[in-house]
Structures are given as C-alpha cells and as structure tokens.
Amino acid sequence: MxxxxxxxxxxxxxxxxxxPSSDHPAVNVPVADLFAALQYLRDERAFDLLxxxxxxDWAEGVSPRFTIVYHLYSTSSASYVRVAxxxxxxxxxxVPSMVSLWPGANWxxxxxxDMFGIKFEGHPDLRRIxxxxxxxYHPLRKEFPLAGIETPLSDPExxxxxxxxxIAAPMAGGPxxxxxxxxxxxxGEPRAKDESWADRxxxxxxxxxxxxxx
Amino acid sequence: xxxxxxxxGYNSKIEGDVIVSRADAVINWIRTNSMWPMPMGLACCAxxxxxxxxxxxxxxxFGAEVMRFSPRQSDCMIVAGTVTYKMAPHVRRIxxxxxxxxxxxAMGACAxxxxxxxxxxxxxxxxxxxxxxxxxxxCPPRPEALLDALMKLQAKIxxxxxxxxxxxx
Ligand code: SF4
Numbered sequence: 001m002x003x004x005x006x007x008x009x010x011x012x013x014x015x016x017x018x019x020p021s022s023d024h025p026a027v028n029v030p031v032a033d034l035f036a037a038l039q040y041l042r043d044e045r046a047f048d049l050l051x052x053x054x055x056x057d058w059a060e061g062v063s064p065r066f067t068i069v070y071h072l073y074s075t076s077s078a079s080y081v082r083v084a085x086x087x088x089x090x091x092x093x094x095v096p097s098m099v100s101l102w103p104g105a106n107w108x109x110x111x112x113x114d115m116f117g118i119k120f121e122g123h124p125d126l127r128r129i130x131x132x133x134x135x136x137y138h139p140l141r142k143e144f145p146l147a148g149i150e151t152p153l154s155d156p157e158x159x160x161x162x163x164x165x166x167i168a169a170p171m172a173g174g175p176x177x178x179x180x181x182x183x184x185x186x187x188g189e190p191r192a193k194d195e196s197w198a199d200r201x202x203x204x205x206x207x208x209x210x211x212x213x214x
Numbered sequence: 215x216x217x218x219x220x221x222x223g224y225n226s227k228i229e230g231d232v233i234v235s236r237a238d239a240v241i242n243w244i245r246t247n248s249m250w251p252m253p254m255g256l257a258c259c260a261x262x263x264x265x266x267x268x269x270x271x272x273x274x275x276f277g278a279e280v281m282r283f284s285p286r287q288s289d290c291m292i293v294a295g296t297v298t299y300k301m302a303p304h305v306r307r308i309x310x311x312x313x314x315x316x317x318x319x320a321m322g323a324c325a326x327x328x329x330x331x332x333x334x335x336x337x338x339x340x341x342x343x344x345x346x347x348x349x350x351x352x353c354p355p356r357p358e359a360l361l362d363a364l365m366k367l368q369a370k371i372x373x374x375x376x377x378x379x380x381x382x383x
Contacts, residue, residue: 131335132300139334148334155303162306162343166299169332 026082047072053108065090097123115140241376246368247277252288256295259322271357285311296324315379
C-alpha cells in the first residue's frame with residue numbers, strides 16, 4: 001500500500017524523489033509541487049490526517065538551509081508517509097500554507113514560523129504562538145544559542161517596574177547531552193557540554209582548565 | 215461585642231475573659247490564620263498544589279484553603295510552576311493587583327530558580343520579578359513541603375510589624 005503511494009506520487013509528479021528513511025516511506029518534493037502533492041495524497045490516497053509538521057535547519061551557510069517535513073497518516077489504511085521539501089530561499093524561507101487542506105496545520109505552522117522563521121504563504125493568521133509577538137529571534141535556528149539572547153520583556157511597564165529582561169540563562173556545567181553515537185541512553189550517561197564558555201568568552205585551553213580544577 | 219468595660223481599669227480582683235496584648239500580635243495572629251492563596255499554577259507543581267488543597271493534606275487546617283482566582287481577594291501568591299518570559303509580565307501584573315499586605319511563596323525548582331529549564335524561554339527564578347518570602351525546594355515539592363512553607367510564612371508574618379507591608383509594592 002505505502003510503496004504504492006510513493007510510486008503513484010512519483011508517476012504523477014516526476015520531480016519527486018525517494019528520501020532515505022529508516023521507518024516509513026518518505027519522499028522529497030519540490031516546493032512548487034508541494035501543495036498539489038499533499039492535496040493528491042489527501043484526496044486520492046486517503047492520507048486524511050496531518051500528524052505533524054515541522055522543519056529542519058541544516059545550519060548557517062548550508063544550502064538549502066531549511067527543509068520542511070510533513071508526516072501524514074491514513075486512518076483507513078493505517079499507514080504513514082513522510083513528505084519533505086527544501087525551502088528555496090535560505091534567507092527568507094517560505095512555503096505554501098496547508099491550512100486549507102488540514103485546518104489542524106494552523107498552529108503547527110505558527111509554531112514552525114515562531115521557531116524557524118519560515119513564512120507560510122496563505123496562512124490566515126501567521127503570528128508567533130510560543131514566544132511573544134515582539135520577540136525578535138527564531139530560537140530553533142542553529143545560530144541561536146540555547147541560553148538565549150538578552151531581550152526586553154513584552155510589557156514595557158513591567159520592564160520598567162522590575163528592571164529585568166529576558167536574559168541569557170546561566171549555562172554553567174550544561175547542557176547535559178549524550179555524545180553523538182551513544183544511542184543507548186541506559187548505558188551512556190549524558191555528559192555536560194559546557195556552554196558557559198561559549199556564552200561570554202572563548203573556551204580556555206586545556207592547561208587553563210586544569211588550573212581552575214587544581 | 216466590644217463594650218466599654220470601666221471596671222477593668224480599677225478592679226484588681228477581675229479574672230478571666232480579658233486578654234491584654236499588642237495590636238501587632240493580634241493583627242498578625244488574625245492574618246496568619248486566614249491567608250487566602252492566589253494559586254499561580256503554571257506547570258506540573260500546580261498538581262501538587264491541588265493535592266495540598268485536597269482532603270488528604272488539607273491546607274484548610276492552616277486557614278489557607280480559600281484559593282482565590284481573583285488577585286483582589288488573595289493574600290499570598292503561590293507561584294507553582296515554570297514561569298516563562300512570556301508569562302512573567304502577567305504574573306507581575308497579577309501580583310500588582312493583589313491588595314497589600316501580600317506575600318509570595320515560590321513553589322518548586324522552576325519558580326525558585328528556573329529549575330532544569332536553562333533556556334531562552336524561562337525566567338530564571340520568579341524572584342527576578344517578585345519579592346519572594348519563602349522558597350520551596352523540590353521538583354515537584356511534596357505537599358508536606360508546601361504546608362511547611364506555609365507554616366514558615368506564618369512564623370515570618372508573626373514576627374513582622376503589622377503595618378509594615380500596608381503600602382509596599
Ligand atoms: S519544579 Fe518540577 S514539578 Fe515544579 S513546575 Fe518545575 S518541572 Fe514541574
């Protein structure tokens with residue numbers, strides 16, 4: 001059934017290619033065909049449920065930088081398909097909105113816009129959904145530090161009253177992450193990836209580190 | 215009912231029914247036993263806050279069972295949960311709307327210090343926007359820990375001058 005789907009999709013949209021995947025069938029679709037391909041999957045192949053919609057930032061300087069990913073589910077055949085599309089413009093990525101196909105895409109697209117800064121053309125109400133409206137950054141972009149960048153709070157009156165702002169979080173000792181390759185989390189303990197150096201100053205060399213410890 | 219008791223002034227044989235105290239002690243005694251919380255439940259800690267209000271732990275034993283969702287009627291804000299930077303101005307505004315005297319309990323690691331959320335989105339401790347009276351450790355704290363914090367706050371209030379907080383921010 002699902003191999004069927006990708007074959008049929010590729011027959012209908014010749015530019016569609018297979019995408020490496022370790023679980024469900026997956027395809028790469030050019031942005032120009034994205035809306036038509038998803039509409040085809042929904043109407044002809046009964047992928048009636050949009051499970052998830054997210055994006056990947058492949059890092060600054062990489063082109064294409066942003067890839068948008070849709071996970072579709074068919075409630076009649078109980079199968080999944082993953083559709084990915086590379087955004088054409090690395091500086092101002094934009095893709096068509098899918099709200100007209102699945103109303104549930106509305107908040108997913110707002111979140112994706114909030115976190116990655118990808119514009120969804122035709123979205124009825126493309127506002128930030130997690131961060132406040134005047135927040136200037138897109139936090140899941142690769143160049144954005146986990147600790148954050150100092151930004152005034154959304155309410156000027158409260159900012160004045162409390163004299164505080166959204167500051168960069170103290171990262172001393174963290175974040176704690178598993179080293180790449182350590183898939184088995186029960187055996188590989190997460191290690192501290194000390195970003196406190198990266199926040200303010202360059203990481204000192206090893207001799208300096210040792211001196212601090214002695 | 216309060217009546218003018220002229221006898222009290224000169225009858226040295228009078229016994230019982232008369233209590234002489236300081237106004238501070240009386241006012242603070244009244245305050246400590248009727249502290250209406252403002253349940254600022256923002257994340258998982260709020261579930262424990264609900265447990266404190268339930269029958270098993272029963273915060274009513276300390277006179278603080280009347281959870282007021284209107285800041286105008288509450289005395290003690292219990293910040294139970296993760297305060298995001300998006301929420302922070304609203305928390306402060308609700309605190310500003312509470313009538314003085316007012317107190318704040320920071321419940322749990324998140325409210326006290328940002329907890330495990332060392333990130334761009336989380337306020338690193340509610341004491342950056344509010345004056346906190348009692349911090350409660352734990353993630354989440356046991357309901358007993360919150361009751362302990364309430365008792366600590368009561369002890370603190372009993373030591374305060376009763377008019378000291380009337381005009382505080
Ligand atoms: S301290 Fe723990 S339980 Fe409480 S809000 Fe934070 S994460 Fe949740």
